Amino acid sequence: MDIRIRFLGAAGTVTGSKYLLEIDDHKIMVDCGLFQGLKELRLKNREDFPVNPKEIEAIVLTHAHLDHSGYLPKLCKEGFNGPIYCTEATADLVKLLLLDSAKLMEEEADYAKKKGYSKHENPEPLYRTEDVERVLPLLRKFPFRKQVSVIDRVQATFYNAGHILGASSVELEVTGIEQKKKLVFSGDIGRYEEPILYEPDVIKDADILLIESTYGNRKNPQGNPVEKLADVINKTFDRGGCVLIPAFAVGRTQNLLYYLKAALDQKLIPEVPVFMDSPMAIAATELYVNHADYHKLSTNEINEDDSFLSFRRNLQLVRSHDASMAINYVQKDAIIVSASGMMTGGRILHHLYNRLPRKNDSLLLVGYQAEGTRGRKIVDGDETIKIFGQMVPVNCEVVVVDGLSAHADQDELLRWTSSIERHPKRTFIVHGEKESATVFSELLNEIYGWNTEVPAYLDSYELFKGI
Ligand SMILES: [Zn+2]
Structure with a gap:
């Protein structure tokens, strides 16, 4: 069995989280987020999707924030029709967020049309409420720490990430012909001194790790x-x-x-x-x-x-x-x-x-x-x-x-990684602006000697061959 990964977002930036896994000839995705912020990024939401959405068999969501879930209606509009796995709380929040997102996009397009400030004669929203309605029946909800089958030979487990209600780090266990491999997607990691959410779960083992780096270069003591x-x-x-x-x-x-x-x-x-x-x-x-x-x-x-x-x-x-x-x-x-x-x-x-x-x-x-x-x-x-x-x-x-902020700072990211007992074969630093991701990449390499990389948009890596 061969496993490849392709970075379709949140590579060198904090938005648009989308990771495509190709396991032999099966395609699944982790997160399906909107690009936000810089215009050059937002325009990517409107480009042709790099893979045919109909070929994607399933999606696993780490959490509900739009930069992780907000592209789902567009993908469904273009033919994705597989199950979307997430936690119970994430499913409820996704419904709220996507309906609101579509409404805002519709209003914005109407407003731009009325005021004539769009360059397009007939500004169209990226998606509409009816597209969100296609997403909702696809959601499959699970509690934390229960292993679920995503496709044949791929099992997912959601671990608490402490970032927002239902937010998870996702562990994918892939069963090859001879070996099992664990791919861990940190999702957005929350803070440890939090009044409402539990602190992030300890994850001990990863063959491949994708870790966020929003504040990879910053310390934000919480104080009072x-x-x-x-x-x-x-x-x-x-x-x-x-x-x-x-x-x-x-x-x-x-x-x-x-x-x-x-x-x-x-x-x-x-x-x-x-x-x-x-x-x-x-x-x-x-x-x-x-x-x-x-x-x-x-x-x-x-x-x-x-x-x-x-x-x-x-x-x-x-x-x-x-x-x-x-x-x-x-x-x-x-x-x-x-x-x-x-x-x-x-x-x-x-x-x-x-x-x-x-x-x-x-x-x-x-x-x-x-x-x-x-x-x-x-x-x-x-x-x-x-x-x-x-x-x-x-x-x-x-x-x-x-x-x-709801994001772990540099010290907390290191606290999270410190529980990983065995060196991951490869660690990809994602979900951070370039400087932050680079600083954090160097830091992990320096402290643990991990093999770290900061991938760029559309980069593709062969993770395992013939396992
Ligand atoms: Zn988030």
Whole structure:
């Protein structure tokens, strides 16, 4: 038996995770993510797929974030029709995220058409809701740590990765004619000091390892996130402004609510309204109730009136579009949490449009901002940002708190790899921008003597021959 791998995304960049495995003449894929951020990357979403989607027999998903699942509707539209294996919580989140993604794409195409700012006369969304409807019946759900058969001779096991609800590292066990081989895909690895999710599972053995490297070159000590948040919030209120926090609707928003409630409980911040302005985040938060096995909160912690999912006096769930627009009239003493986290679309855009020019307001960035996104441009200090086809000045205070990200930092990535007892034959460093991936590659080589490589887009490697 021969095994090859081809990198169809997240190679030298953090988005578009897609790995094609060719096992003799069978093709399966791990992750099926959208490219986001830089235009040259986003354009890849529209290019012809490098393999005929009809030839792919099955897909295994590490987690629900769109940069790992958001290309599924496009692939199904083009003929993929096999099973999609993932954890139970991932399946529910994928449904939410893909439906929302299609809706945003449809709205954006309509808007661009109306305003005439697209170069195309008839801008078409990458996919539509009907394409998402093709994906949903293909999802097959499994719990953590249960071996499942993907195709003949290939078994998958999902291990907790601690990144978002249901997020996993995937181990594929391939049974050759004479030997078994383990291929481990780390997925996105979370943080170890996490209030809601369990810490990442220990994985001891890998013949081939693909490991993410989002923060492969950075240390982000967590410190006390509640105090850090309170500090930014209080300074903003002192000058009579509001705090705007863009956050991934799935994962970051729930952690933020947890910390904001803690800040209120400890009386570190005044009793002010917290607007959760993302219908998807509201729906995602409700899934914590249905998937109790996937987090460490007790039933009481999530069901009480005063839980972080619905804290009494302060938390206002904003569902309608009109209610979202009405927040623009709030001048001071409020916290607004909205999506998307990298400010690439969604309701956060109208908040930014209104608040970036306001000197008294603060924009608090808590997640990773990929190259080419509005978020990255703001972190890099751009003075104006394009929103709805207009240049908007950035006058508000911008504060970045890296310790609140859902990604392991360099030390935590090393903690994760330290449990692997036997040298993998090959280790591929993926899901990181070039510098970060290169630094981490060199580090693994230096510390463990591992044979590491940073693959490029469309690179193909023969992993095993005649096993
Ligand atoms: Zn992720």
